[in-house]
Amino acid sequence: MEFGAASVNIETERDGDRARLAGRPVRGCWSSPSSPVVRGGDAGCRERVLGSARDCGVDMAALSRAQCRIGAIVLALAGSSATAAGQSVQLSLQPLDPQPQRPAFTLAPGAAEAPVASVGDQPAPAWYTDGRACEGCPRRRVGRSLFQLTMVNVLYGLGNLARGQVTARVTPKTWWANMEQGWVWDLDDFTVNQFGHPYQGSNYFNTGRSNGLNFYESAALTAFGSSTWEYFGETNHASLNDFINTTLGGIALGEAFHRAAWLIRDTHATGSGRLWREIGATILDPLTGYNRFMSGDASAVTDKPPDMVPSALGAVTSLGVLWRGSDTNAFSATGQPFLEVDLLYGDLEAGRTRVPYDAMSTRLRFGGGGGISEARVRGRLLGQPLNDGRLQLSVLQSYGYEKNDAYATGSQSFEVAIGGAHDFSSQSKLRVVGWGGLTVLGAIDSLPLGVEEVPEEEPEDGGAGQGVSEGPRFYDYGPGANFGAVTQFTRGGRPIAQFNYEARHIYSLDGVRVNHFLQKTRFDLLVPLKGRLGIGAAAEYFSRKSYYQDPDRTVKGYSYPQVRAYLTWSQR
Amino acid sequence: MMRHVPVLVIGALAVFLMPAAASAQPAAPGAEEPQVRVDAVAPPDVGRLWLVGGVAFATTRGDCQTCEEVEFPYRHSSGVVGNFGWHVNRRADLGGEIFWIPVDTPQGQIKVTHLDAVVQFRPWASHGFFLKTGAGMALIRNWVDVIGPSAENSKALSVVIGGGWEFRPTPRLGMQVLAAQHVSAIGDLATGDPTVPEVPDVVGNFWSLGVAIVIR
Numbered sequence: 124m125e126f127g128a129a130s131v132n133i134e135t136e137r138d139g140d141r142a143r144l145a146g147r148p149v150r151g152c153w154s155s156p157s158s159p160v161v162r163g164g165d166a167g168c169r170e171r172v173l174g175s176a177r178d179c180g181v182d183m184a185a186l187s188r189a190q191c192r193i194g195a196i197v198l199a200l201a202g203s204s205a206t207a208a209g210q211s212v213q214l215s216l217q218p219l220d221p222q223p224q225r226p227a228f229t230l231a232p233g234a235a236e237a238p239v240a241s242v243g244d245q246p247a248p249a250w251y252t253d254g255r256a257c258e259g260c261p262r263r264r265v266g267r268s269l270f271q272l273t274m275v276n277v278l279y280g281l282g283n284l285a286r287g288q289v290t291a292r293v294t295p296k297t298w299w300a301n302m303e304q305g306w307v308w309d310l311d312d313f314t315v316n317q318f319g320h321p322y323q324g325s326n327y328f329n330t331g332r333s334n335g336l337n338f339y340e341s342a343a344l345t346a347f348g349s350s351t352w353e354y355f356g357e358t359n360h361a362s363l364n365d366f367i368n369t370t371l372g373g374i375a376l377g378e379a380f381h382r383a384a385w386l387i388r389d390t391h392a393t394g395s396g397r398l399w400r401e402i403g404a405t406i407l408d409p410l411t412g413y414n415r416f417m418s419g420d421a422s423a424v425t426d427k428p429p430d431m432v433p434s435a436l437g438a439v440t441s442l443g444v445l446w447r448g449s450d451t452n453a454f455s456a457t458g459q460p461f462l463e464v465d466l467l468y469g470d471l472e473a474g475r476t477r478v479p480y481d482a483m484s485t486r487l488r489f490g491g492g493g494g495i496s497e498a499r500v501r502g503r504l505l506g507q508p509l510n511d512g513r514l515q516l517s518v519l520q521s522y523g524y525e526k527n528d529a530y531a532t533g534s535q536s537f538e539v540a541i542g543g544a545h546d547f548s549s550q551s552k553l554r555v556v557g558w559g560g561l562t563v564l565g566a567i568d569s570l571p572l573g574v575e576e577v578p579e580e581e582p583e584d585g586g587a588g589q590g591v592s593e594g595p596r597f598y599d600y601g602p603g604a605n606f607g608a609v610t611q612f613t614r615g616g617r618p619i620a621q622f623n624y625e626a627r628h629i630y631s632l633d634g635v636r637v638n639h640f641l642q643k644t645r646f647d648l649l650v651p652l653k654g655r656l657g658i659g660a661a662a663e664y665f666s667r668k669s670y671y672q673d674p675d676r677t678v679k680g681y682s683y684p685q686v687r688a689y690l691t692w693s694q695r
Numbered sequence: 696m697m698r699h700v701p702v703l704v705i706g707a708l709a710v711f712l713m714p715a716a717a718s719a720q721p722a723a724p725g726a727e728e729p730q731v732r733v734d735a736v737a738p739p740d741v742g743r744l745w746l747v748g749g750v751a752f753a754t755t756r757g758d759c760q761t762c763e764e765v766e767f768p769y770r771h772s773s774g775v776v777g778n779f780g781w782h783v784n785r786r787a788d789l790g791g792e793i794f795w796i797p798v799d800t801p802q803g804q805i806k807v808t809h810l811d812a813v814v815q816f817r818p819w820a821s822h823g824f825f826l827k828t829g830a831g832m833a834l835i836r837n838w839v840d841v842i843g844p845s846a847e848n849s850k851a852l853s854v855v856i857g858g859g860w861e862f863r864p865t866p867r868l869g870m871q872v873l874a875a876q877h878v879s880a881i882g883d884l885a886t887g888d889p890t891v892p893e894v895p896d897v898v899g900n901f902w903s904l905g906v907a908i909v910i911r
Contacts, residue, residue: 265819307760308896337784366854631882
């Protein structure tokens with residue numbers, strides 16, 4: 124790969140101010156004939172191409188229009204309509220450094236630990252002496268991350284206390300009682316345990332990430348935050364399921380939020396546009412946002428951390444209606460609207476990597492039977508091409524949450540996936556991926572034998588406080604296994620047909636004595652309409668079998684079909 | 696156990712921000728491009744191997760969460776702990792752990808083996824303090840209260856948290872003191888007693904203090 128020698132100037136105007144950023148390895152053109160791209164990207168809406176964009180092979184005008192649209196969406200979301208116009212920054216584009224974050228000096232053996240003013244004959248760059256791993260990386264502050272993690276616990280505790288929860292009235296006596304007892308299973312609501320706790324864990328995780336700790340270090344920090352919360356944050360005994368969900372779910376959601384927030388930030392921008400982007404990112408990843416504002420990084424003009432720039436990026440938004448059937452009726456007459464968003468970050472199908480979550484897929488679905496009816500994060504921990512790159516082996520971490528009026532399930536899993544693609548022509552491609560793995564802890568709604576419906580909850584008497592569940596709990600916890608496959612036919616880079624199969628087994632350790640086996644099959648057909656717009660239809664079939672461990676070895680089954688019709692908007 | 700999460704706000708924002716951000720980001724120039732960080736160019740001071748072997752003194756307690764009020768006893772014993780794996784970097788190790796502990800009781804000997812995948816984190820590379828966590832499986836012969844006339848084998852979900860201090864007089868050889876809590880969640884414990892065929896919701900907790908040799 125070579126870098127083009129061309130220099131491109133972009134001039135934008137905002138509020139009459141002008142600034143010139145020249146000589147920075149910030150943005151430029153890349154002369155790879157297959158995928159010419161421009162890195163970086165300010166959202167100034169009146170950019171004028173002054174230089175020779177053609178030398179880069181990039182349609183700068185089109186890029187500028189796209190950025191204007193995206194900037195408008197973000198700004199509108201952030202509640203600002205006035206900041207999109209009037210940006211004036213003149214940028215002189217320089218060829219991109221192929222290894223922009225490599226320090227321009229040589230490290231002496233053993234010199235990596237403490238920042239030094241100079242190494243060898245050359246002075247170390249300022250960012251290195253500042254304790255950063257790269258120019259745009261956060262300063263490494265381990266003590267601060269531990270302190271902030273403790274403060275996160277204190278804030279959650281104060282929040283619970285303010286809402287009158289008796290479980291928040293902690294004292295040294297309750298701490299000691301919790302330590303004497305050890306771990307137990309708790310009785311909280313499904314959503315609290317399967318979504319709330321992972322979100323809280325993501326806060327712990329990002330105290331580490333925002334203070335310069337790497338993925339694995341932040342993972343251990345998440346476990347520390349979770350265990351200290353369980354022992355010292357509440358009067359309840361420490362909960363085993365909470366610990367696992369908070370830690371593993373927190374890692375998955377935390378890294379996903381962290382990377383998604385970095386997608387929103389534009390570290391080359393200035394002014395109010397920059398501010399709103401930083402605010403938007405802070406909503407997704409509050410800890411990183413807070414630290415960036417406090418340290419001044421939120422306004423510093425630098426490169427993004429290289430690890431936070433994905434090798435590819437795509438998103439598919441689907442809006443439509445689904446009709447669910449049952450054992451007795453083919454389909455209900457009333458459709459349920461849904462909105463589903465898939466983010467495809469990096470390239471899960473290729474590459475040798477040891478950088479966790481450099482590629483991931485996330486899904487978020489609203490409606491279709493619940494408020495948030497599905498949330499899923501699947502991040503790659505390791506990637507290895509096999510057979511001269513014809514196959515791709517990946518080790519993945521998965522977080523799953525799915526809740527609708529037919530079933531509710533959540534899981535923390537690790538999987539091994541292997542897949543490959545076959546090109547029928549330059550336009551048509553078939554991709555097949557299969558995976559299997561272990562579920563560290565899964566949850567699934569369940570009823571004891573003889574109970575047909577979840578009884579209505581009695582109104583709280585206020586004894587335990589708002590939101591505190593005292594049981595009984597109508598879902599099971601346990602480890603298990605999962606496997607599945609996906610086959611996708613694409614044309615021109617856009618999916619035309621897709622077949623998914625997923626199966627999950629959960630061996631109940633806590634709850635009803637039962638083995639659960641879930642299967643889900645889905646077939647999608649998609650037709651491109653105009654531009655990024657398409658229309659799709661899906662047929663799905665869900666099957667659930669529960670093998671009770673009662674003397675009669677009762678087996679209960681439940682299955683239902685589902686169809687969807689939707690519009691899609693694809694961005695790749 | 697957190698009670699409230701602004702899920703709708705977060706979710707709604709995520710929905711709108713994700714596609715926006717997706718289109719706002721031109722792709723990086725190729726997955727193959729090496730992205731070298733300081734960590735990557737810094738030579739490690741030790742090898743990739745991570746081996747730990749030592750002994751621990753442990754207090755154990757089996758608990759039946761849904762049983763009537765019963766005083767479950769604390770029992771004390773000593774066991775063996777070992778880790779094997781590799782360095783992720785100067786501060787983090789990734790690998791497996793084995794924790795084996797036999798406990799003598801009047802009814803017979805209890806044997807518990809925890810096999811966990813663990814990650815160990817040293818917040819300060821120049822100091823020996825470390826934190827550790829992991830999860831895996833526990834193999835249990837008998838339980839902390841033996842019920843019935845015959846030995847029973849069980850498999851359980853295992854989780855471990857811990858911490859300690861590592862002393863390394865040489866780069867490759869050192870010693871650590873450690874404190875850990877292992878938990879094994881059995882679910883239903885099948886017993887040999889026909890009057891009590893199953894004990895539901897059984898959880899065992901193991902608090903341990905130990906010393907170990909570390910090879911890197």
